[in-house]
Every structure is written in structure tokens, then in C-alpha cells.
Amino acid sequence: MLDFLLPWAFTLVVLPLLMRLLPPASESLGAAIRAPFGARWQRLQGEGQVSASVSTFRVLGLFLAWICIVTAIARPQWVGEPIELPNTGRDLMLSLDLSGSMQIRDMQVGNRTISRVEAVKAIASDFTERRVGDRVGLILFGSKAYVQAPLTFDTTTVTQFIREAQLGFAGEDTAIGDALGLAIKRLRDRPAASRVLILLTDGQDTASSVEPMEAAALAAQQNVKVYTIGISRNLGTTSARGGEVDEALLRAIAEATGGEYFRARDPRELQAIYGIIDQLEPVEQDASTFRPRRSLSYWAMLAGLCLGSVVLLTGGLLTGLRSRDGGAAA
Known part of the structure; x- marks a missing residue:
């Protein structure tokens, strides 16, 4: 049976979402300039769409990694069947x-x-x-x-x-x-x-x-x-x-x-x-019972660290490839 010693720790899952809902910092709008490079701008716009896809992948991956870390904080344990210990x-x-x-x-x-x-x-x-x-x-x-x-x-x-x-x-x-x-x-x-x-x-x-x-x-x-x-x-x-x-x-x-x-x-x-x-x-005398417990915290923490590392490395690799392709096209 799966049990958590600190189940209240799962309330931390929503922390990144709450931070996402915070209003962004105000940005001052500078003076506009006119540049006759329409084709180049279109190409940059396409790269922006790709970058947005990479960003979405990164956010979802990091959020899953955060869930794994929160699970580790909650200290999951596998509780075995009761074992009777006669005294x-x-x-x-x-x-x-x-x-x-x-x-x-x-x-x-x-x-x-x-x-x-x-x-x-x-x-x-x-x-x-x-x-x-x-x-x-x-x-x-x-x-x-x-x-x-x-x-x-x-x-x-x-x-x-x-x-x-x-x-x-x-x-x-x-x-x-x-x-x-x-x-x-x-x-x-x-x-x-x-x-x-x-x-x-x-x-x-x-x-x-x-x-x-x-x-x-x-x-x-x-x-x-x-x-x-x-x-x-x-x-x-x-x-x-x-x-x-x-x-x-x-x-x-x-x-x-x-x-x-x-x-x-x-x-x-x-x-x-x-x-x-x-x-x-x-x-x-009255018999006592013992239920063996095996900690699973390290597995959840390991999963979160591995997932976060993969997301960061993969996102960086994709961004580098796109930048190289864009430079070659120019």
C-alpha cells in the first residue's frame, strides 16, 4: 500500500501556476522605427513560432519534474502487509x-x-x-x-x-x-x-x-x-x-x-x-503487529532531476539547431 508521511506537501504543486498568474512587469514602449526588411521579419516570425513550441515543451516538462520533486518531499512509502510479533x-x-x-x-x-x-x-x-x-x-x-x-x-x-x-x-x-x-x-x-x-x-x-x-x-x-x-x-x-x-x-x-x-x-x-x-x-502477552515500510522518496527525486535535466538539455539543443538553420538561411 502506498502511503505519504507528509501529504500536505502536495499543496506546493500549484506554486508554479500561481507564479504564472502574477501580472508581468510593465514594459515601456520605445519609439517605433521603420525598416524595409519585410521578408526578414517574416522569417523571424516563423522562428518565433518554433521558439514558442519549444517554450511550451519546456514548461510542461519542468512542471512534471516539479510534481516529481513535490512527491519526494511528501515522503512516499510502500507499506507492507502486517506482520504479527508475539511477545x-x-x-x-x-x-x-x-x-x-x-x-x-x-x-x-x-x-x-x-x-x-x-x-x-x-x-x-x-x-x-x-x-x-x-x-x-x-x-x-x-x-x-x-x-x-x-x-x-x-x-x-x-x-x-x-x-x-x-x-x-x-x-x-x-x-x-x-x-x-x-x-x-x-x-x-x-x-x-x-x-x-x-x-x-x-x-x-x-x-x-x-x-x-x-x-x-x-x-x-x-x-x-x-x-x-x-x-x-x-x-x-x-x-x-x-x-x-x-x-x-x-x-x-x-x-x-x-x-x-x-x-x-x-x-x-x-x-x-x-x-x-x-x-x-x-x-x-498481547501480540504486537509490525508493518514494514520502504521509502520511495529517492525514486521520485531521481525521476524529477532526470526529467528536468532532459527538458533543459533538449530545449537548449532545439534552440541551437534553429539558430544555426536560421543563420545558414540568412
Whole structure:
């Protein structure tokens, strides 16, 4: 199907006609002279008639060239048949703790020990790379929570953001409740069956303006399923054990929202946890349609330039031939 992005451009077609209707500039009549060259004047009159024919041909040709150029300005496009693009997968928000305690080096990998944040970045980035067909977003939190990447099919960019995340971006404390609330805000407008949040932390809630369980209750109302992951060599059960994961809180958040709580004491367990979450069944969402478009502007512009060039060259050639014939006859 032929379509024009700027159909109003066709109003420019009449511009040469309007210019043609403008009154000509007044010409002053000079004094007449008498010249007894009647035969010569008759011959010049015949040449004038030929010149008029050439002029008419030139005007019509240039007008057609102008129509082609105006068509190019209107940006014609060939629109193909609709192609259905089914969207499958989940709207998955990943929330990572970047508080100061994530720098602790207690994650054992072979014979060496790495920091918690290094282990999380390596495994989380691998996880997002495999979520083909999902919309994935990223929230980083410490004393404050902020969206590093909104929900997007571009998992490559989200993966890069995870790898580039640095401690201190969001402060030294831990705001679990704020991270939950921000994720709910980003997920609530998505299809109810596909809202998933994975929250990873190694500490306790110490800086939230929203109580974590209040945020969990709101998440349950909005059908946001929360999977919580506690990462530490030593896991606490209450806030009385400062600096360790509040395992009871994370389990309560997961149970309130229909999710599940996992504990990870080393990178291997963390890898296994992401493997379990990676097996989530995709949910069929509303299909979208796409109609391929192919621009035809350059063809119209090329036709106009070629036609105008031919008219100008042909008109000049005819005028030259007539002038030569007239000179030979004289």
C-alpha cells in the first residue's frame, strides 16, 4: 500500500501556476522605427513560432519534474502487509544491593576469595544475558534506590550496566523497602501475570523511608512476585545481629508476594539460585503487529532531476539547431 508521511506537501504543486498568474512587469514602449526588411521579419516570425513550441515543451516538462520533486518531499512509502510479533516472557526487575558491606571479600571461587559485589555482578550479568524474550530492568540501591535501566528488551545494555555498577553509587546503608517500592512503581502497569522482582541483598533494612513489609503488602496487591536472595557467609535471623542478612525479613517478603527466598553462601549457590529462577515459564502477552515500510522518496527525486535535466538539455539543443538553420538561411 502506498502511503505519504507528509501529504500536505502536495499543496506546493500549484506554486508554479500561481507564479504564472502574477501580472508581468510593465514594459515601456520605445519609439517605433521603420525598416524595409519585410521578408526578414517574416522569417523571424516563423522562428518565433518554433521558439514558442519549444517554450511550451519546456514548461510542461519542468512542471512534471516539479510534481516529481513535490512527491519526494511528501515522503512516499510502500507499506507492507502486517506482520504479527508475539511477545513472550516476563517483565523482570532486578534489584541489587550496592551498600558498603558488599565489598566484603568472603566469596570463595576455587583457591581465591572475591568480594560479594564481584560475585553478584558476574552471575547476575550472566543471568540477564540469558533472559531472551523478557523485558528486564535494573534497580540499584544502598541508602537510596534508583532505576539504572527501565524495563527493556535490550538485555545487552542491562548486562553492561550490571558490570559497570560500583559501590558507593547509592550510599553505604541498605534501603530494602525503598527498592521494593520503586520496583512496584515500575511493574504495576505491566500485565499482572508477568510481574517479577528479584531482590538481592547482604544486609538488613537500615535506611528505608517505607517499611519493607508494607512494601511487600503493596507488592502482593499489585501481583508483583518477589524472589529474595540473601548473600553472606553468615546469615542472621533478626536485626539484632548487625551486619548480617535479615533472613526472616527476606523470607517474609517472598512468602507475602508468592515468591521464594534463597540463601547464597558462595558463588556456586548463587549460580544455582539464578538457574532456578531462570526456569520461570514465559507468559504469552498481547501480540504486537509490525508493518514494514520502504521509502520511495529517492525514486521520485531521481525521476524529477532526470526529467528536468532532459527538458533543459533538449530545449537548449532545439534552440541551437534553429539558430544555426536560421543563420545558414540568412
